[in-house]
Amino acid sequence: MTADSTQSAPPPQSDTLRRVICVARAPNNALLAEMRSAGWEVVVAKTAAGAEAATKKSGVAAGLIDFDGFTPRDFPTLKACLSQTAIGWVAIAAEGQTASKAVRELIRNFCFDYVTLPLPPEWISHALGHARGMAALDYVDTAADTLLTDDSTMVGTCEAMQQLYSTIRKFANTNASVFISGQSGTGKELTALAIHRCSPRRKAPFVAINCGAIPHHLLQSELFGYERGAFTGADGRRIGRIESANGGTLFLDEIGDMPFEAQAGLLRFLQEGKIERLGGNESIPVDIRIISATHVDLEAAILAGRFRTDLFHRLCVLRINEPPLSARGKDIEILAHYVLQKYKTDSTHKIHGFTPSAIDAMCSYHWPGNVRELINRVRHALVMAEGRLLTPRDLDLESQPAGERMTLDRIREQAERSAIETALLSHDHRPGETATALGISRATLYRRMVAYGIYVAEDTALDDTDEELNGDVSN
Structure with missing residues (x-):
């Protein structure tokens, strides 16, 4: 959101x-x-x-x-x-x-x-x-939900969100770099903004840059700025994003998409606390806090040689795992009502809420696009609805047609996926503890996480001596 x-x-x-x-x-x-x-x-x-x-x-x-x-x-x-x-x-x-x-x-x-x-x-x-x-x-009493700041829109009351709020408050009191992992659409930038707003830096700038949305050859000039004549088209001095965030917070979204050559310059800044604009010779001290985020598995990117290990450890001093929407239970209904209230003017007539079947459809849907997808579906429903209550059809979440009905295997898969996501959140994404809590081997847990597309937030490298790799596949 x-x-x-x-x-x-x-x-x-x-x-x-x-x-x-x-x-x-x-x-x-x-x-x-x-x-x-x-x-x-x-x-x-x-x-x-x-x-x-x-x-x-x-x-x-x-x-x-x-x-x-x-x-x-x-x-x-x-x-x-x-x-x-x-x-x-x-x-x-x-x-x-x-x-x-x-x-x-x-x-x-x-x-x-x-x-x-x-x-x-x-x-x-x-x-x-x-x-x-x-x-x-x-009426949806969003003030009763735990909101971190007066103008934040982090909405949710589930256990996973309560843990997230608590972690944000703790992290806000330090200057250490924070790394936020999680699926696309879970609200990683909102979390970064909440950390900034709760911190002593709240009155200074919060500057965000999407590393994956800027062409690779322009990223360094965006980060560090440039002097006049640094390259063709550089008609004057330009302050970079790092320098413009001086005293505040720099949020590097999709850090996993940062080109390898730009990573060296960022690492040097993190080590020295100084930058040089492109085409300049002056070392400029800058005091900022770095918060980074990505939906990709950075550990896998490191093993593949796409991301620097030393930069990862500089960025990932503190870590937050953003919970997926499918693991947030009744928050889905709370968020849906919140979005309805926020965008109700999109509709040509007054919408009073959701039908019970619409609530059931939203709570049973797996939400691959997370909160971003929920916002889009509710806004689509507001435009398309003909009645006073939004239906599964308005949300494009109608029941599967005959011949594609939910099978027992499909129901079991959904329940298993939800149980794994909940257990991972409860055990801070530690695969060993999660597997023990679920009563399965670590290898089985890893295999099922891969099958369900669940983000692997910690090092899940398997030991060749794991019991499943030796032939125990009973789990």
Whole structure:
């Protein structure tokens, strides 16, 4: 997920749970009296501007709106009022009153209920209570989740995320280099940003560079900068990313894609704490903290000669293993609701949440693209949805067609994969301890990790004396 966060409005407080807005050109005084006698605190708005001002006040739990007398010029403002997540709206109309197509669409897309007057006094109270309750269910209290900083969007309450939050807080208090490993789309940059924001360097720059997105021949100039005339096209001095992060944090994403020749220059900087711009002779001291990340297996890259061992040890003083989404359990539902709230304006009508089958589909899906894929699927669903609740079809997670139904082997594979990922997280990705906890040999664990595409975060080189290599394949 990205680092900026637009939090939804807080739910109504306990002492204002019965505060309601009545939007009407000509309010029905008898109805207002009935509502007040039923215990509702009523705020009356006779114009669209008045309704907009009223919805911005805290503690409003529900709204009652009569469209009679409002013109199409008022509809954009009224639509903005009806879109307030924390307010449940009920539309009212006098018996025999007809509504235009635009009004019908507003009622259908944004109101929880529609009632016709006259009606028994207790009915309107029941309708408002229902709308208030549905709005409260639609609200996602992201503040209750463990967020590391006021503007962070790291959302999650599962054990793996709690461990991650704890590790981030500990790492933030040191200046040692941090290496973040994990699958693509798990939020490694968010973790790096959280470390920076929790550290004494929080007021200094956080500079990120994707080593895999910059052409190899330009990477050194991006990192170290250059002087005028250093090469063709160098018309002036340019400060590099390292120098621009002075006093703060430099995040090197996809460090595993850094070309071998650039690795030597980075290693020299880490050893000396000084840089030289390309084409210059001046040694410039720079004080930064390095955080790096990659989705590739750097140990394997070292064995293949693609990554320097000495640089790896400089970068990997402290290590964090980012948990995959498939190992985060109920966090999937929390994240889905968070994304829904953040991008709800992508939809042409008000979406209230997910169907139970959609929640089940998301929780059973293996999420190869992790959080990034979840964000994309929910945003796609918001655009494609025709109803008020997102379905598996909207998320493109419909059940497999007949003939491709889940077999017992497939169910067992999913359960085994989940058990391995959970055990790895519990034992800090130590293969020996993980294998012992699972009751299998280390070789069996490694073979199944490879089969399921689980990232090997630690050295998993096998001992030729391992019992499975000697013929024991009972596990």
